[in-house]
Amino acid sequence: MVFDPLSGSLWMEYAPGPARPALEGSVETEVAVVGGGIAGLCTAWELARAGHPVVLLEADRIATGVTGHTTAKLSALHGQVYADVKSVHGARAARLYAHSQQLAVERVAEVSEELGIDCDLERLPAYTYTEDPGQTDGLRAEADAALEAGLPASYLTTTSLPFPVAGAVRLEGQAQFHPRKYLLGLAADLERLGGRIYERTRVTRLKEGTPCEVTTERGDTVVARHVVVATHYPVFDRALLFTRLEPKRELVVAGPIPADRDPGGMFLTPDGGTRSVRTAPTGEEGRRMLIVTGEKFTPGTSEEGEVGERYARLEEWARERFGPLEITHRWATQDNWTTDRVPYVGRLHAGARHVYVATGFAGWGMSGGVMAGSLLAARIRGRDPAWTSLYDPVRLRPLREVPAMLRLQAQVAKHFVGDRTPGAYADSVADVGPGQGSVVRVGGRLLAVHRDEAGALHAVSARCTHLGCVVHFNDAETAWECPCHGSRFDVEGRVVEGPATRPLDREDVEDTRDGAD
Structure with a gap:
């Protein structure tokens, strides 16, 4: 099919901000952060705010990668994660997960107000729903697990969506925002605090030690006591995290709708290969931008049809449920799923003393990235929040993780040989x-x-x-x-x-x- 790409990410239309120079030569600092997305920028800012010298290195421009192509939901309701976390890690772990993720939601609201960042932050409820009556038992269990974890969750059989649902979990006090507006404001304050940002600077080598050293593709170096690898998928393989991470790509379509057709919340369903819905301001009175995400697939595969055909299915779904819709934007986003549904945030590997990683946010990188920034900054400062061990990448639960790891490696072997x-x-x-x-x-x-x-x-x-x-x-x-x-x-x-x-x-x-x- 002939594919019309239209505009790209809605968020990328926002001004890119001042260009930062590429690294030239060798610099020294206390902390080097590799990656200029939400996890890297939040980590760097939290450290700079606490008085620590920080250098941030980004391969392209800050906030343009995965963060610039997200759907930008800030929520502690992550699909059906609480029943799963409780079954694998226990009830206490589910409470820690809930608390740390909700703190991240509140952190964005607090910081944007403190710094005066107008990032279109809107406080709205989040929903996980299904149209399939056969899936309601799972949602009831999720509502119970989320409530037990300390979240004010409830189970409903109706929502504000313009179509019927069989059941839904609702969580109040969540948020949606413009991620680039927020992060560019954070970057400006990071520099005001003395932090240094280098763009167009791809890191290709890491030498661990006291101190550590990272080297760029041009041979320039940063010497630092601590290094944070926040490159979405870790670019260093010594931790073997690639055996425990599964990349997934999702498509996004968007177009303006009358404001009276805004469903007034953030919605997610696992039905039909995942469908996610939110809206955003357009700057035009009486209009909102409808944003629909779905068609999850492994990059480089086409078992369900070519990517252009996937976009067509997603657009058809949006029009069937929300009425006439002119699609003005199409883009795609990508994230990594861990084998036990919990992100990896902490030591890069068991022997690491000064190198940390943040990855595996399973499509919830906004709250996950903010949480990671707070957690890694605390660890570098010698403090361990109560949820440190929950997110520690060194953890391994054989009963849950080994079968998933074997499945992932079988898929890799199929592609590698086949x-x-x-x-x-x-x-x-x-x-x-x-x-x-x-x-x-x-x-x-x-x-x-x-x-x-x-x-x-x-x-x-x-x-x-x-x-x-x-x-x-x-x-x-x-x-x-x-x-x-x-x-x-x-x-x-x-x-x-x-x-x-x-x-x-x-x-x-x-x-x-x-x-x-």
């Missing part, structure tokens, strides 16, 4: 049409070949530079994606998203299509 077999891709470069991309076997090599709309070929190595899996083409985003660990590259091979830190090698290929020059 994707190299003959016959899985286009037979020749000539089979790749305008706007298309495919892996092609050329002279014994697997090449990722894209032909742009003008007919020009762009060929790169098809082997992901992370661990060597074969990339697949995303037709809607014109990108190469690794189905093993979620790394993403543009058609020229440049890294768009980690854990890969090195680009795909450019390759020369002869165009064998009839009529080619």
